[in-house]
Amino acid sequence: MITSDSLTQIQSYLQQRVEQMRKYGRPDRKYCCFEELILDRGVAMTAASKPPKLKRGLPKSCYYNCQQVAFGRKTLTYVEGYAISADIPMAIAHGWLANDKGEAIELTWEEPGIAYLGIPFSTKWVKAFLKQRNRPDSLSIFEGNYLEEFSLLKDGIPTEAIVSLQNEVVR
Structure with a gap:
């Protein structure tokens, strides 16, 4: 369960x-960094149990693990x-899935995290965005955005890219 301390x-x-x-401001950008974008557009989520049919993915491959499963399951x-993981008490850049209730589903860490704050993306948009990269790997949308010349920092995230989840936690 998410606590106000961990979200804070x-x-x-x-x-x-x-x-x-x-301090290194760029006037040509709407956001100075991805952290600002996440603070502006992200939603807090509580962790849910991983459905038994989903297997834990490869360690240190959260983006790949979650992109592959999301592409094959319309409900995630x-x-x-x-x-913040149960093992490491600090905020870590991470990828996960959300169920139709707006709860975080952890596929990479052994235990669910204690707090999640992120942007839920439309599967259709993610597929199209990654296809434009023309790469075989599954980079993070944010960390790999240098390939698009930081378009998400310059312009923000398109409205059609973000999914509204049923039980979003108010931050």
């Missing part, structure tokens, strides 16, 4: 990164943002 920890970390990056949504 993620938000504080992201805000610190924003303050650091603003790919999410990128920051999370």
Whole structure:
């Protein structure tokens, strides 16, 4: 279950990164960094149990693990943002899935995280976005956005790219 302390920890970390990056401001960008984008557009999620039919993915491959499953299951949504694991008490850039109730489904870590804050993406949009990259790997939408010359920082995320989840946790 998400606690206000753990969510606050993620938000504080992201805000610190924003303050650091603003020192190097780019007037041509809507957002100074992806942390600012996540603070603006992200939603907090509680962890749900992983459905028994879903297998845990490869360690350190959260983006790949979750993109592949989301592409094959209409009831799950790919999410990128920051999370705190049960093992490492700090905010980590991470990818996970969300179910139709807006709960986080962890496919990479052994245990569900204790807090999640991220942006739920439309599967159709993610597929099209990654296809334009013309690469065989499954990079993070955000971390790999240098390939699109940081288009998401310049313009923000298109409205059609974000999915509204049923039980979004108010931050």
